[in-house]
Amino acid sequence: MIESYRFGEIVVLGKTYRRDLKIIKGRVYPDWWRKEGHLLQPEDLEDIWVARPEILVVGTGASGVMRVDPRTVEKAEELGIAFEAYPTNKAVHRFNKLFEEGRDVAAAFHLTC
Template sequence: MIEDYRFGNIRIDGKNYTSDVKIINEEVKPNWWRKEGHNLFPEDIKDILEAKPEILVVGTGAYGVMKISSQVRKLLEQEKIELIEAKTEKAAQIYNELLQSGKKVAFAAHLTC
């Protein structure tokens, strides 16, 4: 569970992370770097695609600066993975709600901007 999010910091299962993270099959993948910092491309979420979640929740940053490429949108649609994008604080809440409801959900979050 995501317990708290503040600009540049997220607490998941009692541990704080200060760099971008992914959660795949309820396992935290810290220090997530993307091909281009504020853009999301298919190669940035290859491990998520391989896990085949029902839903991918993307936290686009505190101010929503990170953009999701059309290639990612198309690929998720082809793989029948629902995309939910929101500023990271809201995305964390959505992820928790979906997880508690029993959905197979992945999370990818930009923690700053």
């Protein structure tokens, strides 16, 4: 599904995106903004919580600068969603692997930092 990623740019199904995005149920949600840019909080993922995927893969940026609020992990656990966070390059590879396996996986990718 994801064809490539490099700092500030991701290509999904032939379309190039240059802003952070989420993927839910195989659909891209571009221009994702967080309440606080480099801190991922539970309220930043409301649409993912509603979708209740089996797994959520988070890309924390090229250098892993985006931090994950512990409440975000707790919320995923409460909902029975496995939570995985990696620097974005590794997160893209992990997402693709799970997607190819037919798993119900959602993603939230920070493309820079």
